Amino acid sequence: MCSYTGLFFLDILYLFFYSNFSWNFLLLQSVCPSNCTLQAQAAIALTAACIPVLGNILHIADVGPFAFLDPTPFAFTITGLILFWGIMQHEFLNIIPIARENVIESMNDGYIVVDLSDTxxxxNKAALELAEKNKKRRFSGEN
Known part of the structure; x- marks a missing residue:
């Protein structure tokens, strides 16, 4: 069992807050309002990042059996399993939704995708605006 000084706890608090919780907060703030797929990815990243931190906090605080056994390496194993699950089930780190939003929505040309039953x-926004202009032109009698 180790004894820690006040500067150690100040340093740990600083590192945990700024390296982990702050970027997760920014990640959730930037993603959550926009896209449901990205919300799931942000939640996976937040959960995966917090588990090793929690294990390390339990060890540093000498909580129960964690005073003698550091659970941080085991927590990284759990983090790896969560990230693997996120990759397999929720397309974690898939950039296609982000690329689609940046490329297709910023196009000036209309873009329409239909399935085999013409649904x-x-x-994209340009196609919707074009359809609205054609609808107004048709009902107002303009050519």
């Missing part, structure tokens, strides 16, 4: 599956 619109995807449409």
């Amino acid at each position: 619109i599956v995807d449409i």
Whole structure:
């Protein structure tokens, strides 16, 4: 069992807060309002990042059996399993939704995707604006 000084705890508090919780907070703030797929990815990243920190806090605080056994390496194993699950089930780190939003939505040309039964599956803003202009022109009698 180790004894720690006040500067150690100040340093740990600083490192835990700024390296872990702050970037997770920013990640959630930037992603959550925009896209449901990215919300799941942000939650996976937040959960995976917090588990080793929690294990390390338990060890430093000498809580129960963790005073003699550091659970941090085992917590990284759990983090790896969570990230593996996120990759397999929730397409974690898949950049296609982000690329689609940045490329397709910023196009000036209309983009419409239909399935085999002619149902619109995807449409961008330019195509919606074009359809609205055509609808107004048709009902107002303009050519």
